[in-house]
Amino acid sequence: MEETMILGMLENIGALDFNGHYRLASPNPKTRQPVHSNAYIDVRAALSDPAIMQEIGDEAMIQVFMTQEASEKEAFAKTDIVVGFGNAGPILSHVIAESLRVVRCAAEIMGEDLQWQKVYAEHKTRNVWCVRGQDGKFGFPEKIPSFARLVKPGMTAVIVDDLLTSGGCLRDAVELLESLGVTVLAAIIVVSRNSELTAADCNLPLLFKLSSVDESLIKVWDEDKCPLCASQEPMRPGIAHNDEFLDANPNYPKLQD
Ligand SMILES: [Zn+2]
Numbered sequence: 001m002e003e004t005m006i007l008g009m010l011e012n013i014g015a016l017d018f019n020g021h022y023r024l025a026s027p028n029p030k031t032r033q034p035v036h037s038n039a040y041i042d043v044r045a046a047l048s049d050p051a052i053m054q055e056i057g058d059e060a061m062i063q064v065f066m067t068q069e070a071s072e073k074e075a076f077a078k079t080d081i082v083v084g085f086g087n088a089g090p091i092l093s094h095v096i097a098e099s100l101r102v103v104r105c106a107a108e109i110m111g112e113d114l115q116w117q118k119v120y121a122e123h124k125t126r127n128v129w130c131v132r133g134q135d136g137k138f139g140f141p142e143k144i145p146s147f148a149r150l151v152k153p154g155m156t157a158v159i160v161d162d163l164l165t166s167g168g169c170l171r172d173a174v175e176l177l178e179s180l181g182v183t184v185l186a187a188i189i190v191v192s193r194n195s196e197l198t199a200a201d202c203n204l205p206l207l208f209k210l211s212s213v214d215e216s217l218i219k220v221w222d223e224d225k226c227p228l229c230a231s232q233e234p235m236r237p238g239i240a241h242n243d244e245f246l247d248a249n250p251n252y253p254k255l256q257d
Pocket of ligand 1: 021227
């Protein structure tokens, strides 16, 4: 895959850091231990930047429609719902749904595929998002009951998420949608930090990674083996899952602005 502009744009707004000390959200899947890292990638910091969101939508459009066979392009053009997750869900799901609409409406972009694009120009792709409930499982926001009415068995969905680490979020999302009778066509990931994870690992037919960080820059350790902890490398409060560590270790040095 060719490198995209997305990483450069994220770096410019300080959403990528490879020189810090962070506790990550997902535990080590093998040891179940909390994980620390020198690297933090916060795609959510880009949610307030329309130029980056536009670039994400454009890159998704290019990957989905330039790299796929005609039958798959047609399936994507007829996507019923784009599903996002958590805090990034509302904006990312909108951005991807809008890209699908633009592809259908702007047939000249794709040249040779004019026929099916014209056929599906009137198709409506809606976007919804899920949040984790008290039980840790994904569901639609309780305060938006129209989402549950909108999503019906037999629909097709594309999932979008900001960051790919262990793939746990994607597997949970597929489980939710399949339980509702929805067929998931693919997942679109804004930033991947796991080059080995495949679509099959996430129970998905296709997995599009819009950008991938250089994993040689990223180190991860189980919390009890973290060399940054051993050297008392300060940790910044209020970011990643650092506060869980700092609350449990109140005397640990904190990074101050
Ligand atoms: Zn540490």
